[in-house]
Amino acid sequence: MPTFYDRFVECAERWPQNAAVEVQKPDGVESYTYAELRGLAESIGSWLVRNAMPPGERIAILADNHPRWVAAYLGIIAAGGAAVPLDTAYHADQVAKLLKDSGASLLVCDAKHLEIAQEAVSGTEVGIVLTESEGRAWRAAPTQSATDGQPRAAVPTQADKQPAAGIPTQAERESVPVGSPAITDFDSIFAGQNGAFTPVPRGSDDLASLLYTSGTTADPKGVMLTHANLLGEAGGVFAWAHIGPEDAILGVLPLFHVLSQMANLLLPLVAGARAVFLSTLNTTELLKALRERQITAFAVVPQFFYLIHDRIFKEVAQKRRLTRVAFGTMRRVTVFCRKIGLNPGRLFFGKVHELFGKKMRLLVTGGSRFDPQVGRDFRSLGIDVLQAYGLTETCGGAFVNSPRHNVIGSVGKALKGVEAKIVDAQTSDDGSPASGEIIMRGPIVMKGYWNRPDATAQVLKDGWLYTGDLGYFDADGNLFISGRKKEVIILSNGKNVYPEEIEAHYLQSPIIKEICVMGMEGAAGGDKLFAVIVPNFEALRQRKVVNTREVIRYDIEGLSAKLASTKRISGYEIWQDDLPRTTTRKIKRFEIQKRVQARKGADAAGELAAVKPLTHEEKSWLERDDVKRALKIIRDYSTSAPENIRPGDNLELDLGLDSMRRVELLVAVEQEIGGDVPESELANVYTVREMVDAVRESAAMGSKAGEGARPAHTFAGWSAVLREDPTDPAVTTITNSRPITDTVIFLATRLAGFIWRAFSRIDVEGLENVPSSGSFLLCSNHQSYLDPAFLLVILPFKTLRNLFAVGTSEIFGTGIMLRMAKLFRVMVVDPDANLIPAMRAGAYGLRHGLGLVLYPEGERSIDGTPRIFKKGAAILSIHLQVPIVPIAIEGFFESWPRGKSFQKFAPLKIKIGKPMIPPPESKASEEAYAKLTTELKAGVEQMWKGLDRASEQRKS
The missing domain is CATH 3.30.300.30 (ANL, C-terminal domain)
Structure with missing residues (x-):
């Protein structure tokens, strides 16, 4: 039976001048033909054989993706050895552990990983072979083949004699102490190649590659893949889809990973196709390669498709409404057309298709879960993302969706030659299909774990591989993955x-x-x-x-x-x-x-020890006098400040400051070091440094601390904030008289009440507690979208026409809801992002004799019970010296609960308590705000419990 290397040689002899491997660089493309790659590989193979490498010897590779990585892999196999690719993210101790476990005698590495390699092999007999030499500008010159006279071995020409960074010079190599690992390099190997080379014959069951499973360095398990495994994987894929010399396969995953080895090394090199790699991995270079390298197939982890999906739909969301509607319509048309065998996606969404290149025909994802909704969205654009599934123990791929029938959410059907079934399936009580462990057998299943007969016996039983993954088959034989057994x-x-x-x-x-x-x-x-x-x-x-x-x-x-x-x-x-x-x-x-x-x-100090160290610039920033003064204030205001506040600490997540407390902190920092931060900037302040720098920059442009009187508009606490009038015309117009509009609203609310009472009931208690004149706050628990509407239903005309409210732009920001906001005197601001304008708007209306409807929870309850009350109502009440009227409601949640549509006409109950008089403004303090807020919540909660008990009694 031929080996993987034999199949590669067949391609090299059939298409010697075809490009085999390319590396896209920012300044151009580095390309190697099949003849050149074969020459490199056999130079390495010949050197290994001349140095008496026995068949089956393991040789490790620790390097970034590059044609020389590919040449090393091929050369090791040509010499009868087994390649052991290592994760380039490993530390030296992890590399050392795997070198010892595999018994590798050599470690091939690039300059980037030389230091780690040297540390890993220190004190061992493992030699190091560098993929680069002192001069890296070289080109392969052909010599004669042993059998056919075709170009073969590579001889370098060193045009650039400057040593590459990190690579030892010849003098340094000669001065290596006795007992240290020997170091040679590929260029020296290529230069010393003389004569023909005949690959060492190997059997189909002999080891070709030893791959260590991810995340197992504490208990390393090397997966043994044979030559038969590699060709079995290739045969299965070729039966699934045609791959040939006209194809170019882009690889962005590191070659030490099984998915990349199979998709970007094995498949193209036994099919005469072109493998394309990137020297720099970023979105710009990746999209450039897709666009310019005529890529026809691309296998990558789901994260790539998430990034592209996010980019597409974010861009559409920023377009005009007409464009968004057209986009949605074309997507629906595409979905319909695809059901009848047509695909107008490239016509409708040409720019999206161009992202993947004009020749792209196979997009495959695997390695981790793929969000089915993202798959459906791409399908609606005329693009099929085919989900695949496999393990290192199955050469990477075992299942994949068909290009002709992509079942989104599944990983498709098994590759040719692979049998699979579900064992130990457990039924579910929620209606979902019964999942069990996926087991499979076939030519792609590993030989076992290296030197681990115990672990091998646990997963290989009677020829079946027990994957440890859970799933189920649908009626058509498509596999759906449920999860991992051990998870x-x-x-x-x-x-x-x-x-x-x-x-x-x-x-x-x-x-x-x-x-x-x-x-x-x-x-x-x-x-x-x-x-x-x-x-x-x-x-x-x-x-x-x-x-x-x-x-x-x-x-x-x-x-x-x-x-x-x-x-x-x-x-x-x-x-x-x-x-x-x-x-x-x-x-x-x-x-x-x-x-x-x-x-x-863990204590705070223990946690702090795990964070990355401060940069020199951050340390210098912390030493500034004004920064030290600001940090002292921040520490005093914080509820959970660590011993050492860091510039990047999040004001909320690390220091425990809510939006109200942030405003108070900002005022204090401004008073200490000067400045007047524009309100529009507050929503962009998330970290300690962002806040301190915002104040420092403001101070540098205007007033300084200690200069005496500051501008009238500078914050001096909530009292000063609330005294300043808003500048937004939408806020200042709420005091305008509009008798006709108010009369229409009054009649409409009465009609709404009449209709509701025709189906159910509305019970109101304590209406006399609503002040007949002057300013006040109506503060209720919040259960439903219906809450504010039915406050209007029960209030008399004189009160209704003097009410206003504050609403979020998320609800009232656009379309008909924005028009409704203007009609019902709802001032559209974001209390979270723009807290000061929101508070100032409330104060403006109260100062002009209006009543403010305010929900202290700031959100609808998830279960109908009162939640945490914020202190905004207390601040307004104390500083404007207006009473708070507590209100409890019940039944609204049953009618229209959060997260659902309207459910029913439930009985509604509203109880209004006696007005709560705030303490004098001179008593304003954090304690006073908290006390009044607590009293308000207690009052509302007590009334609500009475209403809730009454509801339960009525039901019983």
Whole structure:
């Protein structure tokens, strides 16, 4: 049976002048023909054989993607050895461990990883072979083949004699102490090649490659892939889709990963195709390669498609409404056409298709879960992203969707020659298909784990590979992956939960960038679902949200309500750094869980020790006198400041400052070091440094601390903030008289009340407690979108015509809702992003004798119960010296709960309490705000409980 190298030689003899490998660089393209690549490989193979490398010897590779990496791999196999590719992210101790485990006698590395390589082989007999020499500008010159006279071996011509960075010179190599690892390089090997080379014959069951599974350096398991495995994988893929000399396959994953080795080395080099790599991996270079290198196939992890998807739909969202409507219409037409075998996607969305290149025909993703919605979105643009599935133990690919029938959400059907089935399937009580462990057998299944008969016996049984992955087949034989067996969370009630399923649900929130769900032991024993959440700070900045915890909690509550109770997360913590992942973007769950458990017992100093050190520039910044004074104030205001405040500390997540407290802090910092930060800048301030620098820059442009009187508009606390009139015309017009409009609204609300009472009832108690004149605040618990409308229904005309409210732009910012806001005197501002304008707008209306409808919770309740009250109402009440009228409502949640559409005409109950008189403004303080807020919540909560009990009694 031929080996992988034999198949490569056939291609090199058939298409010697065809490009085999290309590297796109910022300044051009470095290309190698099949003849040149074969020459490089056989020069390396010949050197290995001349140095008495026995068949089956393991040789490790630690280098970035490059044609010489490919040449090293081919040369090792040509010499009868086995290649051991190593993760370039490994530290020296990890490399040393795998070198020892594999028994490798040589380590091939590039200049970038030479230092790690030297440390890893220190004290061993492992030699080092550099892929580069002192002069790296060289070109291969042909010599004679042993059999056919075709160009073969590469002889360098060193045009540039300057040593490459990090590479030892010849003099340095000669001065290496006795006992240190020997160092040679490929250029010396190429220059010393003399005569013909005959590849060492190997059997189909002999070892070709030894790949270490990701994330297993603590307990390394080397996957043994034979020559038969490699050709079995190639045969399966070629039966799935044609790959030939006309194809170019782009590779961005590192070659030490099995997916990249198969897709970007094995497949192209046994089909006469062209493998394309990038010297610099970034979005610009990647898109340039897709556009210019005539790429026809691209296999990559899902993250790439997420980035492109995000880019496309963000750009569309910024277009005019007509463009957005047209885009949506064309997508729907494309979806319909594809159902009948037509694809107008390239016609409708030509610019999107051009991102992937004009010749692209195969887009494949694998390595980690692929969001089905992203797949559906691409399909609606006329682009098929084919999801694949496999393991290192199966040469990377075992299942893949068909280009002719892409079943989104599945990984398709097994490659030719592969058998698969589900064992130990467990039924589900939520209607989802029964999942069990996926097992498979066939020519792609590994020989076993290197020197690990115990581990091999656990996964290879009677020729079947037990993958440890869970899934199910549909009626057509398409495989759907449910999760990983060892990652299944078993709850205290015995239910199995698949974390990826839960994560996909919560990732529907645009402000959650990443989430890892795990089982944590609850108070009563048994696992509860816990999550680590990484916010999408870019989305938060775009929405000008500074209260990260609040908006995440709000979204978590809303999404949890749509899940079965057993699948809801019961707790979470927020991380600001990205979650640790493998090369293929799989979450390192056990590492995260270990960190979570460690953090629960860690003190602040212990946690601080793990953060990256300050830069020299940051240290200099902290030494500035004005910065030190500002940090002292910040520490006093913070509720959870660490001992050493860092420039990058998040004001909310690290220091515990909510939006109200941030304003108070800003005032204090301004008073200390001067300056007057524009209100428009406050929504862009997230970190300690951003706040301090904003004040410092403002001070440099205007007043300085200690210069005496400051401008009248400079903040001096809430009293000064609220005394200043707003400049927005939409706010100042709320005091305008409009008798006709108010009369129409009054009649409309009465009609709405009449209609509701025709189906149900509205009970009102305490209406006499609403002041008949003067300013006041109406503060109610918040259950539904119906709440403010029915306050208008019950109030008399004299009160109704003097009411106003503050609403968010998220609800009232555009279209008909914006017109409704103007009609009902709702001032559209964002209390979170623009807190000062919002508070100032409320103060303006109150100062002009109007009543303000304000919901202290700031959001609708997820379950109908009163939630946390914010102190905005207390601040306005104290500084404007207006009473707060507490109101409790019930039944609104049953009629229209959060996260759902209108449900029913439920009985509505409204109870209005006696006005609460604030303390004198001279008593204003943080304690006074908190006390009045607590009293307000207690009053509302007490009335609500009475209404709730009455509702329960009526039901019974």
